[in-house]
Amino acid sequence: VIKFLDLRTLNQQYSENFQNLFSNFLESGRYILGEQVENFEREFSAYCKVEYCVGVGNGFDALRLIFMAYKQMGLFKEGDEILVPANTYIATVLAIADQGLVPVLVEPDPYSFNIDPFRIENFISNKTRGILPVHLYGQLADMASIQGIANKFSLVLIEDCAQAHGSRNENGELAGSFGHAAAFSFYPGKNLGALGDGGAITTNNKRLYDILRKLRNYGSSQKYLNEIKGVNSRLDEIQAGILRIKLRNLDFDNDRRREIALEYTNGVNNEIIKLPKWGGGADHVFHLFVIQSNYRESLARYLKSYDIETLIHYPVPIHLQKSFPEFIKAKLPRTEEIHETVLSIPLYPSLKDFEVHRIIEALNRFERPQ
Numbered sequence: 001v002i003k004f005l006d007l008r009t010l011n012q013q014y015s016e017n018f019q020n021l022f023s024n025f026l027e028s029g030r031y032i033l034g035e036q037v038e039n040f041e042r043e044f045s046a047y048c049k050v051e052y053c054v055g056v057g058n059g060f061d062a063l064r065l066i067f068m069a070y071k072q073m074g075l076f077k078e079g080d081e082i083l084v085p086a087n088t089y090i091a092t093v094l095a096i097a098d099q100g101l102v103p104v105l106v107e108p109d110p111y112s113f114n115i116d117p118f119r120i121e122n123f124i125s126n127k128t129r130g131i132l133p134v135h136l137y138g139q140l141a142d143m144a145s146i147q148g149i150a151n152k153f154s155l156v157l158i159e160d161c162a163q164a165h166g167s168r169n170e171n172g173e174l175a176g177s178f179g180h181a182a183a184f185s186f187y188p189g190k191n192l193g194a195l196g197d198g199g200a201i202t203t204n205n206k207r208l209y210d211i212l213r214k215l216r217n218y219g220s221s222q223k224y225l226n227e228i229k230g231v232n233s234r235l236d237e238i239q240a241g242i243l244r245i246k247l248r249n250l251d252f253d254n255d256r257r258r259e260i261a262l263e264y265t266n267g268v269n270n271e272i273i274k275l276p277k278w279g280g281g282a283d284h285v286f287h288l289f290v291i292q293s294n295y296r297e298s299l300a301r302y303l304k305s306y307d308i309e310t311l312i313h314y315p316v317p318i319h320l321q322k323s324f325p326e327f328i329k330a331k332l333p334r335t336e337e338i339h340e341t342v343l344s345i346p347l348y349p350s351l352k353d354f355e356v357h358r359i360i361e362a363l364n365r366f367e368r369p370q
């Protein structure tokens with residue numbers, strides 16, 4: 001069986017490093033916010049070419065804490081509107097709602113599936129305070145246009161980089177360095193994945209950084225002195241150690257992902273399968289390789305019969321989820337069409353060449369169902 005994602009083979013190569021890490025960690029006697037988190041924060045901010053990084057419990061908290069910090073700074077208040085793509089993972093939108101802010105769903109660009117910059121201005125009201133683009137599937141959103149809009153309307157720009165560690169534009173600017181703040185997830189399946197939950201926030205804003213450091217630790221920077229109301233959301237020390245080991249391989253892993261993506265792009269030739277639009281650059285790190293077909297269910301079943309696993313990202317759009325009854329009247333035809341036709345095929349660094357070729361062959365032999 002060709003697994004959709006094989007976390008075991010992805011992490012196998014680090015086995016010895018992880019064992020050493022664990023023995024040293026055990027011996028260190030310091031298990032929360034120790035040197036691993038501190039070093040990871042330094043190394044990850046350097047990698048993203050930003051001043052500061054704060055390690056937190058997961059990607060959802062990274063987003064939530066950014067909103068909490070801006071409320072603390074007086075830039076956001078409950079009821080303020082935040083523009084967000086309608087097709088993203090639900091965590092992005094939940095984090096806005098969690099902080100008493102109002103998510104405003106914007107339709108995607110039909111080619112990249114990322115938030116459509118041409119539509120954003122239509123949704124700006126006198127309550128709009130922020131914009132939260134997502135680099136979906138690993139491809140940078142159109143950050144030049146979005147930065148222009150954020151500046152024009154004085155909006156806070158927050159990036160959701162949960163799927164885009166290491167993607168960069170032609171000037172070498174990285175995901176996580178375009179916004180006023182950016183959120184990362186290190187969920188095990190991400191391009192930079194821990195062996196458990198993990199997340200981080202990157203920013204160049206010292207004041208935001210200072211507040212975030214307190215917020216993740218009960219609002220305290222000095223034990224038992226609580227300056228603001230915070231939460232407990234600290235990046236785990238052992239996960240930080242694991243991430244430091246894997247960060248050294250991130251660019252290499254992303255190159256391998258693009259190599260496989262190129263094989264798919266060049267090899268798949270079937271008129272009833274649509275391939276993702278990509279110019280070949282490093283703006284895409286292929287967290288997911290998402291194809292489209294009007295016969296999606298048959299295609300998934302067909303691939304399964306060839307022992308090829310697939311997944312759908314995502315089957316039900318946020319505005320049609322039971323948890324968001326407030327969106328029930330939203331008209332988002334592009335988002336719905338995407339959700340009805342997308343299918344993600346296996347793509348990860350430890351996928352073997354022969355597996356890639358088997359997948360290409362199977363896709364090319366797929367026929368329109370009767």
Ligand SMILES: Cc1ncc(COP(=O)(O)O)c(C=O)c1O
Pocket residue numbers: 058059060061088089091092134160162163185186187197198199
């Ligand atoms: C786009 C996006 N945002 C946020 C998250 C939330 O990250 P986490 O699962 O670490 O909370 C995820 C992944 O799960 C994601 O894909």
